[in-house]
Amino acid sequence: ETGVTQTPRHLVMGMTNKKSLKCEQHLGHNAMYWYKQSAKKPLELMFVYNFKEQTENNSVPSRFSPECPNSSHLFLHLHTLQPEDSALYLCASSQDPGPGPQHFGDGTRLSIL
Amino acid sequence: QQQVKQSPQSLIVQKGGISIINCAYENTAFDYFPWYQQFPGKGPALLIAIRPDVSEKKEGRFTISFNKSAKQFSLHIMDSQPGDSATYFCAAGWNTGFQKLVFGTGTRLLVSP
Numbered sequence: 709e710t711g712v713t714q715t716p717r718h719l720v721m722g723m724t725n726k727k728s729l730k731c732e733q734h735l736g737h738n739a740m741y742w743y744k745q746s747a748k749k750p751l752e753l754m755f756v757y758n759f760k761e762q763t764e765n766n767s768v769p770s771r772f773s774p775e776c777p778n779s780s781h782l783f784l785h786l787h788t789l790q791p792e793d794s795a796l797y798l799c800a801s802s803q804d805p806g807p808g809p810q811h812f813g814d815g816t817r818l819s820i821l
Numbered sequence: 822q823q824q825v826k827q828s829p830q831s832l833i834v835q836k837g838g839i840s841i842i843n844c845a846y847e848n849t850a851f852d853y854f855p856w857y858q859q860f861p862g863k864g865p866a867l868l869i870a871i872r873p874d875v876s877e878k879k880e881g882r883f884t885i886s887f888n889k890s891a892k893q894f895s896l897h898i899m900d901s902q903p904g905d906s907a908t909y910f911c912a913a914g915w916n917t918g919f920q921k922l923v924f925g926t927g928t929r930l931l932v933s934p
Contacts, residue, residue: 748926749926750910750923750924750925750926750927751865751910751924763919764919802920804919804920806853806914807852807914807915808920809855809867809870810867810920810922811867812864812865814863814864
């Protein structure tokens with residue numbers, strides 16, 4: 709496989725569930741990102757991992773918990789989400805130091821019931 | 822200061838016409854300006870990018886025009902085709918230890934046959 713792969717592609721969960729989103733990059737990059745994409749809003753940066761170390765937490769609620777076990781894998785653990793958390797969650801990777809492009813996966817469409 | 826303002830929100834162009842999307846920024850620390858193309862059900866894909874030391878960059882039918890003094894940049898799609906129908910995002914980036922991007926709100930382009 710090439711590029712950035714995200715699973716699952718779609719997820720429906722209740723507010724009390726716990727689930728995880730997975731991202732894997734096959735580009736040899738050293739930085740990985742989680743973004744939230746909502747309709748008619750700019751992409752919102754949530755978390756950044758650079759060389760497996762979290763370097764940015766963009767004031768994201770604690771019900772979102774990231775994990776980066778190595779430079780190729782990134783997880784977003786979800787717990788007790790709210791309806792307003794329904795969105796497309798995108799993972800991206802890049803080679804730092806930049807500037808340079810971020811390569812995105814196709815996202816996980818999350819719906820909170 | 823970290824916002825990127827994008828216009829128009831939506832655009833309809835006839836096949837063979839020129840599509841123009843504009844973006845403006847305030848933060849002079851930005852040093853990387855990419856454009857992304859996103860099709861339904863897919864993640865954003867890098868289309869073309871420019872650094873502020875050049876005023877124009879062309880790749881095939883896609884051209885970025887950059888006006889550093891006005892803090893504006895635009896995407897021109899020449900000979901627009903129905904396959905170009907997608908949502909386009911401008912972004913501005915800078916390196917803070919990792920590549921950080923701020924995105925515009927997107928332009929939905931429809932190229933009519």
